[in-house]
Amino acid sequence: MNFAPGVHKWALPPLVGAVLFTFVFPPLAALLLAFGLFALWNFRDPERHPPTVGIVAPADGKVSVVREEGDQFRVGVYMNALDVHVIRAPKKGYVDGVSHSPGANKPAFSKESENNERVDVDFGLFEVSLIAGWFARRIVPYVHDGDSVAKGDRLGHIAFGSRADVLLPPSIDRDHLLVEEGDSVRAGETVIAEVPDDDDV
Incomplete structure (x- = not known):
């Protein structure tokens, strides 16, 4: 899966935070994990195949x-x-x-x-x-x-x-x-x- 430029800025901090807070404050870890995964999804960049006409x-x-x-x-x-x-x-x-x-x-x-x-x-x-x-x-x-x-x-x-x-x-x-x-x-x-x-x- 390809990602758009800048994905690390939005996805990496919350994902790292999720790991750090897993055993300290699990609810916050879950929230950070959800946002990190959401950022990855939002920045995905799938290949496309344009038609020849139109x-x-x-x-x-x-x-x-x-x-x-x-x-x-x-x-x-x-x-x-x-x-x-x-x-x-x-x-x-x-x-x-x-x-x-x-x-x-x-x-x-x-x-x-x-x-x-x-x-x-x-x-x-x-x-x-x-x-x-x-x-x-x-x-x-x-x-x-x-x-x-x-x-x-x-x-x-x-x-x-x-x-x-x-x-x-x-x-x-x-x-x-x-x-x-x-x-x-x-x-x-x-x-x-x-x-x-x-x-x-």
């Missing part, structure tokens, strides 16, 4: 937003604390910019979460946003300006409950969308939109 989900979880913004559609995926929190590229592209914006700390499942701390990865014709939740507020992007990514490549990690949005290319219209709010998706594997014949994926 735009894929950027994150594991449930689709929480599908809406039109100007001439583009936004699809947002809410990740609860048990979902995989590694964010993946919905299609291939070149990174035009990576920007960090501080913000509020609202729960990631709420509409107000769009004002939370976030990292936006701009690919020119489309954009992926990593939005922190209320608990850890920890976003670690893996890509930088000028990077080339393939569909399904890892873009970053968000800890402990969060949201990932993709602002789809202008060539994608309502008829191309394959998901609606409430659907469950898997990062890098679930196709969320068909691609027009003239759109290079």
Whole structure:
């Protein structure tokens, strides 16, 4: 099993503490053990196998937003604390910019979460946003300006409950969308939109 960077910071201290307190104060040891195992689960990073056709989900979880913004559609995926929190590229592209914006700390499942701390990865014709939740507020992007990514490549990690949005290319219209709010998706594997014949994926 692979793990996202930073797992040692969250998992190792409570696991070590659990060992130290096992015979001193067992209830605390059990609590520390539970949190350490939860951190390991939250930072897991399983391999994914993207399909050859279509735009894929950027994150594991449930689709929480599908809406039109100007001439583009936004699809947002809410990740609860048990979902995989590694964010993946919905299609291939070149990174035009990576920007960090501080913000509020609202729960990631709420509409107000769009004002939370976030990292936006701009690919020119489309954009992926990593939005922190209320608990850890920890976003670690893996890509930088000028990077080339393939569909399904890892873009970053968000800890402990969060949201990932993709602002789809202008060539994608309502008829191309394959998901609606409430659907469950898997990062890098679930196709969320068909691609027009003239759109290079």
